[in-house]
Amino acid sequence: MNLKKLFGCGAALGAAACLFASPSQAYDADFHVYQAGNGVGDALIYPIYAVGGTVKTNLRVVNTSSTYSVVAKVVFREPNTSCESRDFFIYLSPNDEWTADIVDANGTTKIVSTDDSSPEVPLNVGMATTCNGYDASVGYVEVYGVAAMTFTDSNNNTLTGPISKGLIQTAYGTLYNGTSGLSFLSDPMGGHATCVNSGTMQVTYSDKIYGMRYYPSQNVLAGVEEVKDPSMNLVMPMVATALANNCNTQRVSVFEETRWDNYGYNSAVEVRSAIAKSAIHIPYRNDASNSTFAVFNFPVKLSCCLSGGSDCDGVLSSPDACDLSKDYGTSIAQNIYDLQENTTTTTTIYSPAPPGAKIEKEVYIGQLTPPFAEGWVRVKLTDASVQQSGTAYDGTTAVSYAGSAVIPSYLQAAYDLTWVPATFDCSVVTAGGVAVDNCTYQLAPNKK
Protein backbone atom coordinates (compact mmCIF):
# COMPACT_ATOMS: atom_id res chain seq x y z
CA MET A 1 0.00 0.00 0.00
CA ASN A 2 1.53 3.28 -1.01
CA LEU A 3 1.63 6.34 1.22
CA LYS A 4 -1.18 8.09 -0.61
CA LYS A 5 -3.54 5.13 -0.19
CA LEU A 6 -2.57 4.78 3.46
CA PHE A 7 -3.48 8.38 4.15
CA GLY A 8 -6.66 7.93 2.15
CA CYS A 9 -7.65 5.03 4.39
CA GLY A 10 -6.77 7.07 7.45
CA ALA A 11 -9.04 9.83 6.29
CA ALA A 12 -11.86 7.39 5.66
CA LEU A 13 -11.42 5.84 9.11
CA GLY A 14 -11.39 9.27 10.65
CA ALA A 15 -14.57 10.12 8.84
CA ALA A 16 -16.18 6.90 10.02
CA ALA A 17 -15.15 7.70 13.59
CA CYS A 18 -16.83 11.07 13.20
CA LEU A 19 -20.00 9.36 12.12
CA PHE A 20 -20.21 7.14 15.14
CA ALA A 21 -19.22 9.68 17.75
CA SER A 22 -22.15 11.12 19.68
CA PRO A 23 -22.87 14.82 20.05
CA SER A 24 -21.11 15.95 23.17
CA GLN A 25 -22.41 19.43 23.73
CA ALA A 26 -25.74 20.83 24.83
CA TYR A 27 -26.60 24.49 25.04
CA ASP A 28 -23.79 26.12 26.89
CA ALA A 29 -23.92 29.73 27.97
CA ASP A 30 -20.14 29.71 28.16
CA PHE A 31 -19.66 28.82 24.55
CA HIS A 32 -22.44 30.02 22.39
CA VAL A 33 -23.17 31.95 19.22
CA TYR A 34 -23.13 35.69 19.88
CA GLN A 35 -23.16 38.97 17.98
CA ALA A 36 -19.54 40.06 17.95
CA GLY A 37 -19.08 43.60 19.22
CA ASN A 38 -15.74 43.81 17.44
CA GLY A 39 -17.24 42.85 14.09
CA VAL A 40 -15.16 39.70 13.71
CA GLY A 41 -16.81 36.29 13.71
CA ASP A 42 -17.28 33.13 11.70
CA ALA A 43 -20.45 34.29 9.92
CA LEU A 44 -21.40 37.69 8.52
CA ILE A 45 -24.66 39.40 7.61
CA TYR A 46 -24.70 42.34 5.16
CA PRO A 47 -28.10 43.86 5.95
CA ILE A 48 -29.01 45.20 2.49
CA TYR A 49 -27.71 45.14 -1.02
CA ALA A 50 -29.30 47.36 -3.64
CA VAL A 51 -28.79 47.65 -7.37
CA GLY A 52 -30.66 49.45 -10.10
CA GLY A 53 -29.52 51.78 -12.85
CA THR A 54 -26.37 53.44 -11.56
CA VAL A 55 -26.66 51.98 -8.06
CA LYS A 56 -24.43 49.08 -7.17
CA THR A 57 -23.24 47.33 -4.03
CA ASN A 58 -19.67 46.38 -3.26
CA LEU A 59 -19.02 43.51 -0.85
CA ARG A 60 -15.80 42.78 0.97
CA VAL A 61 -14.96 39.78 3.13
CA VAL A 62 -11.71 39.84 5.09
CA ASN A 63 -9.90 36.84 6.55
CA THR A 64 -8.25 38.56 9.51
CA SER A 65 -6.27 35.44 10.43
CA SER A 66 -2.61 35.11 9.54
CA THR A 67 -2.83 31.38 10.28
CA TYR A 68 -6.00 29.88 8.88
CA SER A 69 -7.15 29.53 5.32
CA VAL A 70 -10.94 29.83 5.27
CA VAL A 71 -13.67 28.39 3.10
CA ALA A 72 -16.88 30.41 3.31
CA LYS A 73 -20.23 30.23 1.57
CA VAL A 74 -21.77 33.45 0.27
CA VAL A 75 -25.57 33.41 0.10
CA PHE A 76 -27.77 36.07 -1.53
CA ARG A 77 -31.40 36.41 -0.41
CA GLU A 78 -34.46 38.29 -1.58
CA PRO A 79 -35.93 40.80 0.91
CA ASN A 80 -39.48 39.56 1.48
CA THR A 81 -39.03 36.06 2.85
CA SER A 82 -35.26 35.53 2.56
CA CYS A 83 -35.48 32.94 -0.21
CA GLU A 84 -32.05 32.13 -1.57
CA SER A 85 -31.29 33.66 -4.94
CA ARG A 86 -27.63 32.66 -5.40
CA ASP A 87 -24.84 30.96 -3.48
CA PHE A 88 -21.22 29.98 -3.98
CA PHE A 89 -18.04 29.33 -2.06
CA ILE A 90 -15.12 31.70 -1.65
CA TYR A 91 -11.60 30.56 -0.75
CA LEU A 92 -9.55 32.86 1.43
CA SER A 93 -5.91 32.34 2.25
CA PRO A 94 -4.50 33.87 5.47
CA ASN A 95 -4.72 37.71 5.46
CA ASP A 96 -6.81 37.57 2.29
CA GLU A 97 -9.76 39.71 1.19
CA TRP A 98 -12.49 38.87 -1.30
CA THR A 99 -14.37 41.62 -3.07
CA ALA A 100 -17.26 41.60 -5.52
CA ASP A 101 -19.84 43.97 -6.95
CA ILE A 102 -23.56 43.40 -7.29
CA VAL A 103 -24.58 45.41 -10.33
CA ASP A 104 -27.49 46.17 -12.62
CA ALA A 105 -26.39 44.93 -16.04
CA ASN A 106 -28.99 46.57 -18.28
CA GLY A 107 -31.85 45.34 -16.10
CA THR A 108 -30.36 42.08 -14.86
CA THR A 109 -28.88 41.79 -11.36
CA LYS A 110 -25.44 40.22 -11.53
CA ILE A 111 -22.58 39.43 -9.17
CA VAL A 112 -19.22 40.25 -10.72
CA SER A 113 -15.70 39.82 -9.42
CA THR A 114 -12.19 39.39 -10.67
CA ASP A 115 -10.94 38.42 -7.23
CA ASP A 116 -8.97 35.17 -7.22
CA SER A 117 -10.86 33.98 -4.11
CA SER A 118 -13.99 33.60 -6.23
CA PRO A 119 -15.11 30.12 -7.28
CA GLU A 120 -14.30 31.07 -10.87
CA VAL A 121 -12.36 34.01 -12.26
CA PRO A 122 -13.80 36.21 -13.56
CA LEU A 123 -17.05 35.69 -11.71
CA ASN A 124 -20.16 36.88 -13.55
CA VAL A 125 -23.39 35.28 -12.38
CA GLY A 126 -26.98 36.45 -12.26
CA MET A 127 -29.52 35.96 -9.51
CA ALA A 128 -31.62 32.82 -9.88
CA THR A 129 -35.41 32.56 -9.60
CA THR A 130 -36.28 32.35 -5.92
CA CYS A 131 -38.53 29.68 -4.39
CA ASN A 132 -41.62 31.89 -4.40
CA GLY A 133 -40.60 34.04 -7.35
CA TYR A 134 -39.76 37.19 -5.43
CA ASP A 135 -37.37 39.50 -7.26
CA ALA A 136 -33.85 39.75 -5.91
CA SER A 137 -32.69 43.09 -7.30
CA VAL A 138 -32.67 44.20 -3.67
CA GLY A 139 -31.91 41.84 -0.83
CA TYR A 140 -29.22 40.95 1.64
CA VAL A 141 -26.16 38.76 1.87
CA GLU A 142 -24.91 36.22 4.37
CA VAL A 143 -21.41 34.76 4.55
CA TYR A 144 -21.13 31.47 6.40
CA GLY A 145 -17.65 30.42 7.47
CA VAL A 146 -17.59 26.72 6.66
CA ALA A 147 -14.15 25.45 7.60
CA ALA A 148 -10.68 26.68 8.55
CA MET A 149 -7.48 24.96 7.44
CA THR A 150 -3.73 24.94 7.77
CA PHE A 151 -1.33 23.17 5.40
CA THR A 152 2.05 21.44 5.45
CA ASP A 153 4.25 20.45 2.54
CA SER A 154 5.68 16.98 1.88
CA ASN A 155 8.48 17.69 4.38
CA ASN A 156 5.90 18.53 7.04
CA ASN A 157 6.81 22.21 6.99
CA THR A 158 3.91 24.56 7.58
CA LEU A 159 2.99 26.54 4.50
CA THR A 160 3.33 30.26 5.05
CA GLY A 161 2.60 33.22 2.84
CA PRO A 162 -0.18 33.26 0.29
CA ILE A 163 -1.78 29.83 -0.06
CA SER A 164 -2.88 28.81 -3.54
CA LYS A 165 -6.63 29.23 -3.99
CA GLY A 166 -6.58 26.06 -6.04
CA LEU A 167 -5.09 24.19 -3.07
CA ILE A 168 -7.77 25.53 -0.69
CA GLN A 169 -10.51 24.67 -3.17
CA THR A 170 -9.13 21.17 -3.71
CA ALA A 171 -8.65 20.71 0.04
CA TYR A 172 -12.28 21.51 0.74
CA GLY A 173 -13.37 19.12 -1.98
CA THR A 174 -11.18 16.45 -0.40
CA LEU A 175 -12.66 17.20 3.02
CA TYR A 176 -16.21 17.10 1.69
CA ASN A 177 -15.75 13.91 -0.27
CA GLY A 178 -13.63 12.27 2.40
CA THR A 179 -16.30 12.59 5.07
CA SER A 180 -19.92 11.56 5.19
CA GLY A 181 -22.97 12.27 7.29
CA LEU A 182 -23.84 15.77 8.42
CA SER A 183 -20.52 16.86 9.93
CA PHE A 184 -16.86 16.54 9.20
CA LEU A 185 -16.14 16.68 12.93
CA SER A 186 -18.69 15.36 15.42
CA ASP A 187 -17.24 17.24 18.36
CA PRO A 188 -15.82 20.60 17.33
CA MET A 189 -15.08 21.76 20.83
CA GLY A 190 -11.86 20.09 21.83
CA GLY A 191 -12.65 20.80 25.44
CA HIS A 192 -14.93 23.22 27.13
CA ALA A 193 -15.51 26.70 25.74
CA THR A 194 -13.27 26.31 22.73
CA CYS A 195 -13.74 25.41 19.12
CA VAL A 196 -10.38 23.95 18.25
CA ASN A 197 -10.83 20.24 17.67
CA SER A 198 -9.34 19.30 14.35
CA GLY A 199 -8.69 16.49 11.95
CA THR A 200 -6.10 15.78 9.30
CA MET A 201 -6.17 14.68 5.70
CA GLN A 202 -3.87 14.42 2.73
CA VAL A 203 -4.62 16.63 -0.22
CA THR A 204 -3.29 16.01 -3.69
CA TYR A 205 -2.97 19.19 -5.67
CA SER A 206 -0.92 19.98 -8.73
CA ASP A 207 0.89 16.62 -8.53
CA LYS A 208 2.00 17.26 -4.96
CA ILE A 209 0.76 15.90 -1.69
CA TYR A 210 0.00 18.33 1.13
CA GLY A 211 -1.00 17.74 4.70
CA MET A 212 -4.20 19.53 5.71
CA ARG A 213 -5.43 20.13 9.26
CA TYR A 214 -9.05 21.17 9.23
CA TYR A 215 -10.91 22.99 11.97
CA PRO A 216 -14.46 24.15 12.53
CA SER A 217 -15.19 27.70 11.37
CA GLN A 218 -13.06 30.16 13.32
CA ASN A 219 -13.85 33.71 14.45
CA VAL A 220 -11.64 35.39 11.85
CA LEU A 221 -14.06 36.89 9.28
CA ALA A 222 -14.93 40.58 9.02
CA GLY A 223 -16.86 42.39 6.35
CA VAL A 224 -17.98 45.71 4.99
CA GLU A 225 -20.29 46.70 2.17
CA GLU A 226 -20.82 49.88 0.21
CA VAL A 227 -24.14 50.72 -1.41
CA LYS A 228 -23.19 53.40 -3.90
CA ASP A 229 -24.10 55.44 -6.93
CA PRO A 230 -20.81 56.40 -8.62
CA SER A 231 -22.67 58.61 -11.08
CA MET A 232 -23.62 60.82 -8.14
CA ASN A 233 -20.60 60.43 -5.87
CA LEU A 234 -22.86 58.72 -3.33
CA VAL A 235 -21.41 56.06 -1.03
CA MET A 236 -23.08 54.42 1.95
CA PRO A 237 -20.72 52.06 3.78
CA MET A 238 -21.89 49.61 6.43
CA VAL A 239 -19.95 47.12 8.52
CA ALA A 240 -21.36 43.60 8.29
CA THR A 241 -22.89 42.18 11.46
CA ALA A 242 -20.63 39.39 12.67
CA LEU A 243 -21.85 36.32 14.52
CA ALA A 244 -19.14 34.46 16.42
CA ASN A 245 -18.81 30.95 17.84
CA ASN A 246 -21.01 29.23 15.31
CA CYS A 247 -18.25 26.68 15.27
CA ASN A 248 -19.46 25.05 12.08
CA THR A 249 -18.55 21.49 11.24
CA GLN A 250 -21.53 20.82 8.99
CA ARG A 251 -20.63 19.47 5.58
CA VAL A 252 -21.74 22.33 3.42
CA SER A 253 -22.13 22.21 -0.36
CA VAL A 254 -23.70 24.42 -3.01
CA PHE A 255 -26.20 21.66 -3.76
CA GLU A 256 -28.06 22.27 -0.51
CA GLU A 257 -29.15 25.60 0.88
CA THR A 258 -27.30 26.80 3.96
CA ARG A 259 -29.21 28.85 6.52
CA TRP A 260 -29.29 29.32 10.24
CA ASP A 261 -31.21 26.14 11.05
CA ASN A 262 -28.72 23.86 9.31
CA TYR A 263 -25.47 25.72 9.94
CA GLY A 264 -23.08 25.73 12.86
CA TYR A 265 -23.37 24.32 16.32
CA ASN A 266 -26.61 26.17 17.03
CA SER A 267 -30.32 25.96 16.44
CA ALA A 268 -32.11 28.86 14.71
CA VAL A 269 -33.58 30.13 18.00
CA GLU A 270 -30.09 30.33 19.46
CA VAL A 271 -29.03 32.55 16.57
CA ARG A 272 -32.17 34.66 17.01
CA SER A 273 -31.34 34.95 20.72
CA ALA A 274 -27.84 36.14 19.86
CA ILE A 275 -29.07 39.11 17.82
CA ALA A 276 -32.26 39.84 19.78
CA LYS A 277 -32.91 43.44 20.84
CA SER A 278 -35.53 44.70 23.26
CA ALA A 279 -35.75 48.15 21.67
CA ILE A 280 -34.16 50.22 18.90
CA HIS A 281 -33.23 53.91 19.14
CA ILE A 282 -33.50 56.05 16.02
CA PRO A 283 -32.79 59.81 16.05
CA TYR A 284 -34.80 61.47 13.30
CA ARG A 285 -35.06 64.68 11.28
CA ASN A 286 -38.35 65.25 9.55
CA ASP A 287 -38.76 68.48 7.57
CA ALA A 288 -38.82 69.70 3.98
CA SER A 289 -35.13 68.98 3.47
CA ASN A 290 -34.56 66.04 5.78
CA SER A 291 -36.11 62.65 6.29
CA THR A 292 -35.19 59.52 8.21
CA PHE A 293 -35.84 55.92 7.27
CA ALA A 294 -35.81 52.93 9.60
CA VAL A 295 -34.01 49.96 8.06
CA PHE A 296 -34.61 46.60 9.71
CA ASN A 297 -33.27 43.23 8.67
CA PHE A 298 -34.65 40.04 10.25
CA PRO A 299 -32.20 37.45 8.93
CA VAL A 300 -33.22 34.44 11.02
CA LYS A 301 -36.99 34.36 10.51
CA LEU A 302 -36.65 31.62 7.90
CA SER A 303 -40.08 32.28 6.41
CA CYS A 304 -39.07 30.78 3.07
CA CYS A 305 -38.95 27.05 2.40
CA LEU A 306 -35.66 25.33 1.78
CA SER A 307 -34.38 25.80 -1.74
CA GLY A 308 -34.62 22.63 -3.79
CA GLY A 309 -37.72 21.24 -2.02
CA SER A 310 -40.96 20.43 -3.84
CA ASP A 311 -42.61 23.62 -2.56
CA CYS A 312 -39.86 25.68 -4.18
CA ASP A 313 -41.53 26.13 -7.55
CA GLY A 314 -40.48 29.71 -8.30
CA VAL A 315 -44.09 30.91 -8.40
CA LEU A 316 -45.86 32.96 -5.73
CA SER A 317 -49.29 31.50 -5.04
CA SER A 318 -51.74 32.26 -2.27
CA PRO A 319 -51.20 30.76 0.19
CA ASP A 320 -47.64 29.87 -0.69
CA ALA A 321 -45.86 27.16 1.25
CA CYS A 322 -42.70 29.17 0.72
CA ASP A 323 -44.06 32.34 2.28
CA LEU A 324 -44.60 32.19 6.03
CA SER A 325 -43.97 35.91 6.44
CA LYS A 326 -47.50 36.58 7.73
CA ASP A 327 -47.15 33.90 10.40
CA TYR A 328 -43.81 35.32 11.45
CA GLY A 329 -44.83 39.00 11.42
CA THR A 330 -43.00 41.20 13.93
CA SER A 331 -45.14 43.62 15.98
CA ILE A 332 -43.99 47.21 15.97
CA ALA A 333 -44.72 49.91 18.55
CA GLN A 334 -42.85 53.05 19.52
CA ASN A 335 -42.32 55.99 21.86
CA ILE A 336 -41.78 59.23 19.98
CA TYR A 337 -39.94 62.20 21.44
CA ASP A 338 -38.99 65.64 20.22
CA LEU A 339 -35.94 67.58 21.35
CA GLN A 340 -37.74 68.77 24.52
CA GLU A 341 -38.85 65.29 25.66
CA ASN A 342 -42.39 65.98 24.46
CA THR A 343 -44.09 62.84 23.29
CA THR A 344 -47.20 61.88 21.36
CA THR A 345 -49.64 59.04 21.12
CA THR A 346 -49.48 59.10 17.34
CA THR A 347 -48.88 55.58 16.10
CA THR A 348 -48.97 55.93 12.33
CA ILE A 349 -45.46 57.20 11.87
CA TYR A 350 -44.20 54.74 9.28
CA SER A 351 -44.53 55.13 5.56
CA PRO A 352 -45.32 52.68 4.15
CA ALA A 353 -47.17 51.66 7.32
CA PRO A 354 -46.78 47.98 8.18
CA PRO A 355 -50.27 46.49 7.87
CA GLY A 356 -51.72 45.74 11.31
CA ALA A 357 -48.60 47.26 12.88
CA LYS A 358 -46.73 44.08 11.94
CA ILE A 359 -43.64 43.87 9.80
CA GLU A 360 -43.83 40.87 7.53
CA LYS A 361 -40.95 41.57 5.17
CA GLU A 362 -37.57 40.36 6.30
CA VAL A 363 -35.99 43.56 5.03
CA TYR A 364 -38.12 46.56 5.95
CA ILE A 365 -37.41 50.18 4.98
CA GLY A 366 -39.94 52.70 6.22
CA GLN A 367 -39.87 56.48 6.45
CA LEU A 368 -40.42 57.95 9.89
CA THR A 369 -43.12 60.63 9.76
CA PRO A 370 -43.55 61.71 13.39
CA PRO A 371 -45.42 64.93 14.23
CA PHE A 372 -42.14 66.60 15.28
CA ALA A 373 -39.33 68.03 13.15
CA GLU A 374 -36.52 66.49 15.18
CA GLY A 375 -36.13 64.05 18.02
CA TRP A 376 -35.85 60.31 18.50
CA VAL A 377 -37.97 57.20 18.45
CA ARG A 378 -37.74 54.17 20.68
CA VAL A 379 -38.94 51.37 18.42
CA LYS A 380 -40.18 48.28 20.21
CA LEU A 381 -40.18 45.20 18.02
CA THR A 382 -41.64 41.89 19.17
CA ASP A 383 -41.21 38.75 17.13
CA ALA A 384 -43.99 36.17 16.79
CA SER A 385 -44.06 33.90 19.84
CA VAL A 386 -43.29 30.88 17.68
CA GLN A 387 -40.03 32.61 16.77
CA GLN A 388 -39.14 33.66 20.31
CA SER A 389 -38.81 30.23 21.84
CA GLY A 390 -37.48 26.81 20.94
CA THR A 391 -34.77 24.40 21.86
CA ALA A 392 -31.03 24.59 21.62
CA TYR A 393 -28.90 22.49 19.29
CA ASP A 394 -29.07 19.61 21.76
CA GLY A 395 -32.80 19.40 21.12
CA THR A 396 -33.76 19.56 24.79
CA THR A 397 -32.58 22.80 26.43
CA ALA A 398 -35.34 25.42 26.26
CA VAL A 399 -34.21 28.78 24.86
CA SER A 400 -36.24 31.98 24.54
CA TYR A 401 -35.64 35.68 24.07
CA ALA A 402 -37.46 38.98 24.45
CA GLY A 403 -37.96 41.52 21.66
CA SER A 404 -36.88 40.86 18.12
CA ALA A 405 -33.99 39.22 16.30
CA VAL A 406 -33.17 42.22 14.16
CA ILE A 407 -30.23 44.07 12.66
CA PRO A 408 -31.33 47.70 12.96
CA SER A 409 -30.03 50.72 11.08
CA TYR A 410 -31.38 53.96 9.66
CA LEU A 411 -30.93 56.26 6.69
CA GLN A 412 -30.64 60.01 7.06
CA ALA A 413 -31.67 61.61 3.78
CA ALA A 414 -31.04 65.20 2.81
CA TYR A 415 -29.10 66.21 -0.29
CA ASP A 416 -26.89 63.34 0.72
CA LEU A 417 -27.60 59.97 2.23
CA THR A 418 -25.97 58.45 5.27
CA TRP A 419 -26.58 54.94 6.57
CA VAL A 420 -25.96 54.40 10.27
CA PRO A 421 -26.23 51.37 12.58
CA ALA A 422 -28.94 51.99 15.20
CA THR A 423 -28.25 51.67 18.88
CA PHE A 424 -30.44 49.35 20.91
CA ASP A 425 -31.47 47.91 24.27
CA CYS A 426 -30.21 44.40 24.78
CA SER A 427 -32.50 41.41 25.05
CA VAL A 428 -32.87 39.00 27.92
CA VAL A 429 -32.21 35.46 26.78
CA THR A 430 -33.36 32.54 28.94
CA ALA A 431 -31.62 29.23 28.40
CA GLY A 432 -32.16 26.18 30.57
CA GLY A 433 -34.01 28.38 33.07
CA VAL A 434 -31.14 30.86 33.40
CA ALA A 435 -31.72 34.42 32.18
CA VAL A 436 -28.78 36.33 30.72
CA ASP A 437 -28.47 39.79 29.22
CA ASN A 438 -27.29 39.00 25.71
CA CYS A 439 -25.10 42.13 25.53
CA THR A 440 -23.27 41.23 28.71
CA TYR A 441 -22.82 37.76 27.37
CA GLN A 442 -21.44 39.14 24.15
CA LEU A 443 -18.75 41.00 26.02
CA ALA A 444 -17.50 37.80 27.63
CA PRO A 445 -18.61 34.84 25.55
CA ASN A 446 -16.00 32.44 26.81
CA LYS A 447 -16.16 32.76 30.57
CA LYS A 448 -14.36 29.62 31.66
Place this chain on the structure above:
Amino acid sequence: MMRCSITANRWSKTANLVLCLCALCFVLQMVSCSRTPEGAQIISFAPGVEEKLPKDLKNAFIHYWAARARLDWNTIYEMEAPHLRWRYTKEAFMDRYARAPKPVSVQVTGITMAHDQVADVSITCVFPDKRTGKEETLYPRDRWLKVGGKWYHIWKLPILDNFL
Protein backbone atom coordinates in the same frame (compact mmCIF):
# COMPACT_ATOMS: atom_id res chain seq x y z
CA MET B 1 -18.95 72.30 -58.89
CA MET B 2 -19.96 75.92 -58.59
CA ARG B 3 -18.22 78.60 -60.64
CA CYS B 4 -17.88 82.11 -59.22
CA SER B 5 -16.51 83.79 -62.28
CA ILE B 6 -17.00 87.51 -62.83
CA THR B 7 -18.40 88.33 -66.21
CA ALA B 8 -18.93 91.57 -68.01
CA ASN B 9 -22.67 91.20 -67.61
CA ARG B 10 -23.83 93.21 -64.59
CA TRP B 11 -26.90 91.05 -63.96
CA SER B 12 -24.83 87.97 -64.22
CA LYS B 13 -22.25 89.43 -61.86
CA THR B 14 -24.88 90.18 -59.23
CA ALA B 15 -26.51 86.81 -59.62
CA ASN B 16 -23.18 85.08 -59.29
CA LEU B 17 -22.36 87.06 -56.18
CA VAL B 18 -25.67 86.15 -54.58
CA LEU B 19 -25.19 82.52 -55.50
CA CYS B 20 -21.69 82.55 -54.03
CA LEU B 21 -22.90 84.13 -50.78
CA CYS B 22 -25.72 81.58 -50.53
CA ALA B 23 -23.31 78.75 -51.11
CA LEU B 24 -20.95 80.15 -48.50
CA CYS B 25 -23.80 80.47 -45.98
CA PHE B 26 -24.92 76.90 -46.73
CA VAL B 27 -21.44 75.54 -46.23
CA LEU B 28 -21.01 77.50 -43.00
CA GLN B 29 -24.36 76.28 -41.75
CA MET B 30 -23.53 72.68 -42.57
CA VAL B 31 -20.21 72.97 -40.81
CA SER B 32 -21.96 74.50 -37.83
CA CYS B 33 -24.67 71.80 -37.75
CA SER B 34 -22.32 68.86 -37.99
CA ARG B 35 -19.81 70.17 -35.46
CA THR B 36 -19.41 67.69 -32.64
CA PRO B 37 -20.19 69.35 -29.33
CA GLU B 38 -17.33 69.64 -26.90
CA GLY B 39 -17.30 66.58 -24.68
CA ALA B 40 -18.82 64.27 -27.29
CA GLN B 41 -15.53 62.45 -27.65
CA ILE B 42 -16.44 60.36 -24.57
CA ILE B 43 -19.38 58.85 -26.49
CA SER B 44 -19.09 55.72 -28.60
CA PHE B 45 -21.40 53.10 -30.06
CA ALA B 46 -21.07 49.35 -29.95
CA PRO B 47 -20.90 47.81 -33.43
CA GLY B 48 -24.24 47.82 -35.18
CA VAL B 49 -26.03 49.95 -32.60
CA GLU B 50 -25.56 53.45 -33.98
CA GLU B 51 -27.81 52.76 -36.98
CA LYS B 52 -30.60 51.54 -34.72
CA LEU B 53 -31.00 54.87 -32.94
CA PRO B 54 -33.48 57.30 -34.53
CA LYS B 55 -31.43 60.21 -35.87
CA ASP B 56 -33.10 62.83 -33.68
CA LEU B 57 -32.63 60.69 -30.59
CA LYS B 58 -28.99 60.08 -31.44
CA ASN B 59 -28.39 63.83 -31.78
CA ALA B 60 -30.13 64.54 -28.48
CA PHE B 61 -28.21 61.73 -26.77
CA ILE B 62 -24.86 63.08 -28.02
CA HIS B 63 -25.69 66.65 -26.99
CA TYR B 64 -26.89 65.56 -23.56
CA TRP B 65 -23.93 63.36 -22.67
CA ALA B 66 -21.50 65.89 -24.11
CA ALA B 67 -23.07 68.40 -21.71
CA ARG B 68 -22.62 65.90 -18.88
CA ALA B 69 -18.96 65.61 -19.87
CA ARG B 70 -18.63 69.43 -19.70
CA LEU B 71 -20.77 69.64 -16.56
CA ASP B 72 -22.77 72.21 -18.49
CA TRP B 73 -25.69 72.40 -16.09
CA ASN B 74 -27.72 74.85 -18.16
CA THR B 75 -27.84 72.44 -21.08
CA ILE B 76 -28.34 69.42 -18.85
CA TYR B 77 -31.28 71.03 -17.06
CA GLU B 78 -32.89 72.15 -20.31
CA MET B 79 -32.61 68.64 -21.74
CA GLU B 80 -34.19 66.93 -18.73
CA ALA B 81 -37.80 65.83 -19.12
CA PRO B 82 -40.52 68.44 -18.48
CA HIS B 83 -41.88 66.65 -15.41
CA LEU B 84 -38.45 66.80 -13.79
CA ARG B 85 -38.13 70.52 -14.51
CA TRP B 86 -41.66 70.99 -13.18
CA ARG B 87 -40.67 69.25 -9.96
CA TYR B 88 -37.35 71.03 -9.49
CA THR B 89 -36.36 74.58 -10.14
CA LYS B 90 -32.92 74.85 -11.63
CA GLU B 91 -31.52 75.72 -8.22
CA ALA B 92 -33.19 72.74 -6.56
CA PHE B 93 -32.03 70.54 -9.42
CA MET B 94 -28.48 71.76 -8.91
CA ASP B 95 -28.71 71.09 -5.17
CA ARG B 96 -29.53 67.47 -5.86
CA TYR B 97 -27.68 66.68 -9.05
CA ALA B 98 -24.66 68.92 -9.32
CA ARG B 99 -22.60 66.56 -7.19
CA ALA B 100 -22.41 64.26 -10.20
CA PRO B 101 -18.88 63.79 -11.55
CA LYS B 102 -17.84 64.03 -15.19
CA PRO B 103 -18.30 60.69 -16.94
CA VAL B 104 -15.11 59.20 -18.33
CA SER B 105 -16.83 57.36 -21.17
CA VAL B 106 -20.30 56.41 -22.37
CA GLN B 107 -20.86 53.59 -24.82
CA VAL B 108 -24.27 52.86 -26.30
CA THR B 109 -24.76 49.09 -26.31
CA GLY B 110 -28.40 48.79 -27.32
CA ILE B 111 -31.77 50.44 -27.62
CA THR B 112 -35.28 49.35 -26.76
CA MET B 113 -38.20 51.43 -27.97
CA ALA B 114 -40.77 50.97 -25.22
CA HIS B 115 -43.06 53.22 -27.25
CA ASP B 116 -42.69 55.53 -30.25
CA GLN B 117 -41.93 58.27 -27.78
CA VAL B 118 -40.15 56.33 -25.03
CA ALA B 119 -36.69 54.86 -25.54
CA ASP B 120 -34.42 52.91 -23.21
CA VAL B 121 -30.85 53.33 -24.34
CA SER B 122 -28.59 50.70 -22.81
CA ILE B 123 -25.23 52.21 -21.98
CA THR B 124 -21.98 51.24 -20.39
CA CYS B 125 -20.64 54.29 -18.63
CA VAL B 126 -17.53 54.84 -16.59
CA PHE B 127 -17.30 57.32 -13.73
CA PRO B 128 -14.31 58.21 -11.57
CA ASP B 129 -14.47 57.34 -7.89
CA LYS B 130 -12.93 60.30 -6.09
CA ARG B 131 -12.37 58.33 -2.90
CA THR B 132 -10.50 55.41 -4.40
CA GLY B 133 -9.03 56.98 -7.52
CA LYS B 134 -10.43 54.03 -9.48
CA GLU B 135 -13.01 54.06 -12.22
CA GLU B 136 -16.45 52.53 -11.75
CA THR B 137 -18.22 50.88 -14.68
CA LEU B 138 -22.02 50.97 -14.69
CA TYR B 139 -24.60 49.42 -17.04
CA PRO B 140 -27.79 51.47 -16.67
CA ARG B 141 -30.60 51.98 -19.14
CA ASP B 142 -30.84 55.64 -20.05
CA ARG B 143 -34.49 56.56 -20.54
CA TRP B 144 -35.57 59.15 -23.11
CA LEU B 145 -38.98 60.69 -23.64
CA LYS B 146 -40.23 62.48 -26.77
CA VAL B 147 -42.42 65.47 -25.98
CA GLY B 148 -43.60 67.93 -28.62
CA GLY B 149 -41.33 66.31 -31.19
CA LYS B 150 -38.24 66.73 -29.03
CA TRP B 151 -36.33 64.08 -27.07
CA TYR B 152 -35.76 64.70 -23.36
CA HIS B 153 -33.60 62.77 -20.90
CA ILE B 154 -35.00 61.31 -17.69
CA TRP B 155 -32.39 61.36 -14.95
CA LYS B 156 -33.31 58.58 -12.58
CA LEU B 157 -31.58 58.44 -9.21
CA PRO B 158 -32.51 55.05 -7.85
CA ILE B 159 -31.35 55.74 -4.31
CA LEU B 160 -32.30 59.38 -3.91
CA ASP B 161 -35.59 59.07 -5.78
CA ASN B 162 -36.64 56.32 -3.40
CA PHE B 163 -35.72 58.15 -0.25
CA LEU B 164 -36.35 61.82 -0.87
